[in-house]
Amino acid sequence: MARMKFLCDADRCIECNACVTACKNEHEVPWGINRRRVVTINDGKPGERSISMACMHCTDAPCAAVCPTSCFYTTADAVVLHDKDTCIGCGYCFYACPFGAPQYPRVGNFGGRGKMDKCTYCAGGPQQDNTAVEYTQYGSNRLAEGKLPLCAEMCSTKALLAGDGEMIATIYRERVQRRGYGSGAWGWRTAYRENITT
Amino acid sequence: MKRLILAPFLVLLLALAAPSFAQNAPSQAGSGRGTVNAEEMELQRMLQGGRVEGRTSIPDARSEVLIQPQGKAWRDFHNITLAWVGGIAVGGMILILITFYATRGRITIEGGPAGRTISRFNILERANHWMVASSFIVLGLTGLNLTFGRHVLLPILGPYAFANISLWGKIAHNFVAFPFTLGIVVMLLLWVKDNIPNGRDIEWFKMGGGLIGKGHPRAGRFNGGQKMVFWITVLGGGIVAASGYFLIFPFWGEFGVADMQLAHIIHSVLSVLMVAAMIAHIYIGSLGMEGAFDAMGSGEVDLNWAKEHHGLWVEQEMAKARQVVAPSGVKPAE
Numbered sequence: 156m157a158r159m160k161f162l163c164d165a166d167r168c169i170e171c172n173a174c175v176t177a178c179k180n181e182h183e184v185p186w187g188i189n190r191r192r193v194v195t196i197n198d199g200k201p202g203e204r205s206i207s208m209a210c211m212h213c214t215d216a217p218c219a220a221v222c223p224t225s226c227f228y229t230t231a232d233a234v235v236l237h238d239k240d241t242c243i244g245c246g247y248c249f250y251a252c253p254f255g256a257p258q259y260p261r262v263g264n265f266g267g268r269g270k271m272d273k274c275t276y277c278a279g280g281p282q283q284d285n286t287a288v289e290y291t292q293y294g295s296n297r298l299a300e301g302k303l304p305l306c307a308e309m310c311s312t313k314a315l316l317a318g319d320g321e322m323i324a325t326i327y328r329e330r331v332q333r334r335g336y337g338s339g340a341w342g343w344r345t346a347y348r349e350n351i352t353t
Numbered sequence: 354m355k356r357l358i359l360a361p362f363l364v365l366l367l368a369l370a371a372p373s374f375a376q377n378a379p380s381q382a383g384s385g386r387g388t389v390n391a392e393e394m395e396l397q398r399m400l401q402g403g404r405v406e407g408r409t410s411i412p413d414a415r416s417e418v419l420i421q422p423q424g425k426a427w428r429d430f431h432n433i434t435l436a437w438v439g440g441i442a443v444g445g446m447i448l449i450l451i452t453f454y455a456t457r458g459r460i461t462i463e464g465g466p467a468g469r470t471i472s473r474f475n476i477l478e479r480a481n482h483w484m485v486a487s488s489f490i491v492l493g494l495t496g497l498n499l500t501f502g503r504h505v506l507l508p509i510l511g512p513y514a515f516a517n518i519s520l521w522g523k524i525a526h527n528f529v530a531f532p533f534t535l536g537i538v539v540m541l542l543l544w545v546k547d548n549i550p551n552g553r554d555i556e557w558f559k560m561g562g563g564l565i566g567k568g569h570p571r572a573g574r575f576n577g578g579q580k581m582v583f584w585i586t587v588l589g590g591g592i593v594a595a596s597g598y599f600l601i602f603p604f605w606g607e608f609g610v611a612d613m614q615l616a617h618i619i620h621s622v623l624s625v626l627m628v629a630a631m632i633a634h635i636y637i638g639s640l641g642m643e644g645a646f647d648a649m650g651s652g653e654v655d656l657n658w659a660k661e662h663h664g665l666w667v668e669q670e671m672a673k674a675r676q677v678v679a680p681s682g683v684k685p686a687e
């Protein structure tokens with residue numbers, strides 16, 4: 156089985172936010188939640204880079220480690236998913252997540268945040284694959300159809316890569332070797348405790 | 354001649370510089386946008402604090418944080434530190450009390466019950482005490498469920514029943530917070546004047562409060578131990594309530610994830626320590642001491658109990674009572 160990962164080649168990302176829009180549209184993500192977002196660091200200064208970020212589907216996932224109801228599980232493809240039926244919306248996964256991935260449909264009102272929502276790697280949730288219940292809770296399940304996450308699939312500059320970790324690392328390494336520069340794999344150190352050496 | 358000698362050095366220097374040159378040069382030449390390095394930035398923030406932050410087009414300040422390595426520290430706090438501190442404080446206190454009960458047994462009224470009683474707490478004081486106590490128990494149990502439930506209850510109940518209980522527990526925790534806070538304020542107003550620490554409390558602690566040593570140190574309405582319980586409740590409860598409301602209204606104003614983590618740490622550490630302290634309080638107020646429960650039960654305590662534990666207070670009450678029966682200036686009948 157593959158070990159699925161995301162990799163954003165920040166030297167290619169043009170901050171068009173198409174990945175953000177595609178994700179929202181594909182899964183009909185509720186208002187106020189962005190499963191994916193583009194962050195621009197050093198904006199307007201030397202060293203400016205834009206990075207498309209979502210849940211990184213961490214190794215030894217921090218969200219899963221702190222969840223009081225243990226509602227997370229990791230699939231055979233190493234995708235980190237959660238069960239909204241056992242989530243109590245406590246907000247702990249957001250405190251532990253290094254990437255700000257978990258989000259909530261409501262803000263506050265006595266802690267009633269609603270069920271946590273985050274990137275599913277287009278792999279749905281614990282419900283039966285590609286059913287209406289799965290769609291309303293988690294969005295579409297492209298992985299079950301043999302497709303990769305939509306954000307990466309439709310990235311116009313192919314900055315955002317999704318797929319087996321080894322394969323996307325090889326693609327990135329080749330790119331860096333050919334063009335001669337690269338700011339590295341954002342989040343990989345934190346999420347996977349590894350890096351791509353070029 | 355000089356040049357000939359220098360030449361090999363120059364070659365050596367170039368050879369030494371070459372690898373770093375090869376690494377750096379392309380990244381600058383290629384992009385012309387300056388260099389940043391993901392690995393370096395993440396490592397630096399992890400070791401020196403701070404976050405990788407930027408700008409987003411989403412009107413939500415939280416989305417601007419790209420990477421916050423502090424999540425790891427909070428995870429370790431929640432899963433390791435809090436579990437151990439809580440486990441040791443609560444478990445340790447229960448062990449101490451069991452040993453205490455086994456060796457010292459129940460503390461009895463030395464002179465035996467007098468049969469006559471004296472009024473200690475009025476209905477308002479007792480009602481308020483029980484409001485605080487019952488909400489504290491609900492808050493404590495539902496809070497500890499978030500810390501230990503997944504290890505203790507989840508295997509027994511299964512995921513869905515446990516999630517249901519935890520969800521209701523969370524709602525209860527959030528709403529029972531209000532009577533608790535109200536009770537803390539009322540408690541402060543009712544009892545603060547009798548709980549100002551003074552020299553007698555030091556004596557009281559030196560004598561082990563009559564629990565460990567022999568004899569009963571003299572005390573006013575509240576003795577040193579009770580004053581300690583009062584201040585733990587009022588100050589501890591106050592801080593726990595304040596940090597709790599901060600957690601109930603997440604990301605209020607300009608506050609971000611770091612503030613939430615801090616509020617949670619303060620809230621949960623103080624909470625588990627308070628739970629440990631209150632277990633001792635409950636023990637002494639019920640099983641541990643003969644006659645103590647009546648103070649908060651009927652509000653009437655046995656006179657001998659009162660004399661032993663609150664001698665000065667009994668004298669004051671007696672004096673007051675005499676005043677009512679025979680106001681000053683009126684000569685007692687011969």
Ligand code: HEM
Nearest residue numbers: 266492493496497499500523530594597598600601621624
């Ligand atoms: C008085 C006002 C209080 C408020 C507003 C409050 C609120 C909160 C909130 C919002 C949380 C975060 C989890 C959640 O959203 O449910 C929490 C956690 C917790 N509370 Fe409270 N609380 C209060 C009092 C107490 C008291 C008196 C205790 C202890 C007796 C307590 C013990 C705990 C514990 C142990 C946790 C969770 C620890 C963990 O994360 O594992 N709380 N509280």
Ligand code: SF4
Nearest residue numbers: 210211212213218252
């Ligand atoms: S990125 Fe956040 S939500 Fe996703 S697996 Fe890692 S800790 Fe969990």
Ligand code: SF4
Nearest residue numbers: 222242243245246248
């Ligand atoms: S918000 Fe839900 S998923 Fe996140 S830690 Fe709490 S219960 Fe678990």
